[in-house]
Amino acid sequence: MSIDLSTNAQAILLLTAPLIAGRQKQSEHLLTPGEYNRFAAYLRAAGHEPADLLSSQAKELIDNPDSPIEPQRLHSLLSRGFLLTQAIERWQKRAIWVVTRADVEYPKRLKTRLKEDSPPVLYGCGSREILNTGGLAVVGSRRVDDELIAYTEGIGRLVAESRKTLVSGGAKGIDQAAMRGALQAGGSVAGILADGLEKAAMNPGNRRFLLDDQLVLISPYDPSAGFNVGNAMQRNKLIYALADAALVVNTDLNKGGTWTGANEQLKKYHFVPVYVRSTGQPSEGLQALQQLGAKPWPNPRSADELEAALTAEVSSQPKVAEQSQLSFDAPTGAASSAASSRVTQGKPVDVQPLSSAVAAGGDAATILLAAVLELISKCLPEPWKPDDVAQKLGVTKRQAEDWLRTLHDQGILEKKQCPIRYVRRSPGLFNSDE
Numbered sequence: 361m362s363i364d365l366s367t368n369a370q371a372i373l374l375l376t377a378p379l380i381a382g383r384q385k386q387s388e389h390l391l392t393p394g395e396y397n398r399f400a401a402y403l404r405a406a407g408h409e410p411a412d413l414l415s416s417q418a419k420e421l422i423d424n425p426d427s428p429i430e431p432q433r434l435h436s437l438l439s440r441g442f443l444l445t446q447a448i449e450r451w452q453k454r455a456i457w458v459v460t461r462a463d464v465e466y467p468k469r470l471k472t473r474l475k476e477d478s479p480p481v482l483y484g485c486g487s488r489e490i491l492n493t494g495g496l497a498v499v500g501s502r503r504v505d506d507e508l509i510a511y512t513e514g515i516g517r518l519v520a521e522s523r524k525t526l527v528s529g530g531a532k533g534i535d536q537a538a539m540r541g542a543l544q545a546g547g548s549v550a551g552i553l554a555d556g557l558e559k560a561a562m563n564p565g566n567r568r569f570l571l572d573d574q575l576v577l578i579s580p581y582d583p584s585a586g587f588n589v590g591n592a593m594q595r596n597k598l599i600y601a602l603a604d605a606a607l608v609v610n611t612d613l614n615k616g617g618t619w620t621g622a623n624e625q626l627k628k629y630h631f632v633p634v635y636v637r638s639t640g641q642p643s644e645g646l647q648a649l650q651q652l653g654a655k656p657w658p659n660p661r662s663a664d665e666l667e668a669a670l671t672a673e674v675s676s677q678p679k680v681a682e683q684s685q686l687s688f689d690a691p692t693g694a695a696s697s698a699a700s701s702r703v704t705q706g707k708p709v710d711v712q713p714l715s716s717a718v719a720a721g722g723d724a725a726t727i728l729l730a731a732v733l734e735l736i737s738k739c740l741p742e743p744w745k746p747d748d749v750a751q752k753l754g755v756t757k758r759q760a761e762d763w764l765r766t767l768h769d770q771g772i773l774e775k776k777q778c779p780i781r782y783v784r785r786s787p788g789l790f791n792s793d794e
Contacts, residue, residue, distance in 0.1 A: 365448060368462035369481075371410035374438050375399070376480050379447040380584040389433050397476045398428040410462055413438055454561050455570070456485050456583050467491040473601040473631050479580035485561040486569075486576035490548050495525030496670060497599050497632070499618050500534025500609035508534065511640065512609050513541030520547020522663035524670065527552070527603045529595070530560065530577065531617075534609045543569050551577045552599050554592035558583035589617075596621025600631050604670040607635045607657055611645035619645055626652040626675075633672045743781035 365373075373379065375391045391399060403409060408421060413434075421427070422434045451458065459465045459482050469492065470478040484491075496519050498512065516538040519526045526542035528535040530551040539549045549569070553560060557579040560566055569575035580598065581591050596617060600606055606625065611618040625634055626649065636646040638656035650656065653675040660666040750760035764782050767773040773782045 365458060366460075366463055367411035367414055368409055369458060369460040370444065371413045371438070372396075372460040372462060372480050373444055373447075373458065374440055375410070375413075375434075377447075378582045378585070379440060379443045380582045389436060391429065391437070393477075393480065395429060396480050400480075402426060402428055451483070451583060454485070454558055454583070456483055456558065456561055457488070458483055459488070467602065469494070469602050470598065473629070474597065477597070478601075479598070482578050482580055483557055483583050484576060484578040485557065487548075487573040488576055488578075490525055490550050490573075490576040491578065491602060493525045493548065494602070494604040494670070495519065495527050495548075495550070496666070497527040497603035497606035498534065498538035498609060499529060499596075499599060499606065499621065501611055501616065501618055502531055502533035504533050504610055507640065508610055509537045511637075512537040515607065515609070516541025516543075516547070517545040518660065518666060520545035522666045523547075524663075524666065525550060527599055529554070529599055529617075531592075534618075538609075539575075543574055547574065549575050550602060551575065552595055552602065553577060553579040553581075554595045555579070555581060555585055555587040557581075592617045593620050597624060597629060600625045600629065600634075603632055605633045605635065605672065607637070608646065608649060608654065609637050610643055611649065613645040613648055619649075622649050622654065623652065626654060630674050633669075633674050635669065743776055743783040745779060745781050749782075 376393075376396050378390060400410070403412070403421070406421065406424075406426075408417070412418065412421060418438070422438075423431045427434070448458075461471065461478060461480050465488060466478075466482065467488075470482075496515075498515055498519075500508070500512065512534050516526055519538075520542040525548045526538055527550045528538050530536065530539065530553045535551075539551060542549050551560070557577060560577050561570070561583070566575060566577070570577070578598075579585075580595060581588075585591070599621065606622070608618060608622050611622065613619065622634055625631060634649070634654045635657040636649050636654045637643075639659060646654075655672070655675065658665065658669055660669055746757055746761045746764055749764060750757045753760065764773060768775050768782065773784055775782055
């Protein structure tokens with residue numbers, strides 16, 4: 361075993377890492393992050409640490425009936441010592457280091473912000489000190505035009521010239537443009553990869569910046585692992601957790617990794633202020649994020665102005681549309697698309713009264729959906745066909761059918777056959793006096 365790898369790290373790798381050192385298939389019995397967290401809690405409660413699993417106390421800990429993991433599974437994983445040795449040799453040849461949550465070198469921001477959601481293992485290459493410097497996270501879509509690429513490279517240069525760190529995900533398009541702009545301007549960059557760390561570490565274009573301590577590349581996934589959509593989604597929170605603020609340059613609406621990561625940050629984590637590009641071609645995705653609480657990018661031109669953006673207050677509440685501004689004509693724009701998607705994805709919708717949705721601080725899509733459904737429910741004292749509703753609201757028949765079906769599934773409307781018609785049940789959901 362390498363003397364650079366702590367005994368704690370060795371044990372955690374044996375329990376959670378696929379240890380890909382060639383073409384062999386990874387173990388199907390690895391502990392998931394949730395399982396590892398439960399097992400780590402069990403060890404702490406017993407006054408032990410992962411390293412003790414490789415000591416004379418191992419059998420007692422593994423076979424203890426209080427252990428949340430089956431003994432046979434633990435014995436099998438911990439017996440992979442030779443495979444771990446092979447993997448370590450491969451990583452060392454490629455200058456890849458490993459750090460676990462049990463090590464003092466683990467990035468403090470991840471432990472503080474993500475706590476047990478922080479990955480048990482991080483693989484990396486380059487200067488790990490960069491991971492504790494904060495900075496600006498810049499994220500966006502893979503497929504963008506040359507104008508957005510140039511714009512993003514300019515953001516990277518500004519971050520470098522302001523002596524701040526640029527944090528991004530290393531994907532093609534916006535991520536790589538931001539990182540390239542910062543590196544070429546002499547700045548520090550942290551790339552959080554969802555796959556291909558080994559390939560990125562060996563890339564000639566990265567080697568100079570890695571050797572000059574300008575660049576650090578990390579991944580919570582095995583350095584040889586290929587692309588996986590789920591992994592890409594899960595690593596988004598690491599990008600935000602390592603930064604002081606984030607800028608979303610471009611995103612699709614309601615789909616893709618950029619949307620998922622920003623949406624998760626705005627609704628769940630609230631680690632950093634999230635900005636959206638405020639110049640150039642408008643985007644439904646960016647407009648929707650603004651409705652969730654993202655701020656327009658102030659377009660800083662100096663180090664002081666960038667510092668102000670990085671230290672802005674974090675918004676923990678989404679913006680709420682004023683009730684008086686809601687229109688019951690055909691919905692348009694990002695909010696209508698978001699509301700529609702909640703209905704058409706075939707999942708149950710939490711229908712709230714309009715007043716409750718506004719009072720609860722719901723996002724624009726929630727409020728719009730509540731308003732539309734309230735109008736429909738009040739307009740149906742007599743049976744109406746979907747065509748009637750579509751004509752009344754100025755929407756397509758399919759949209760009207762989706763909304764009617766949602767109200768029916770929630771028990772608000774009753775469906776009649778031959779022909780298909782809907783009528784409001786009594787008492788109504790939205791009228792408290794009924």
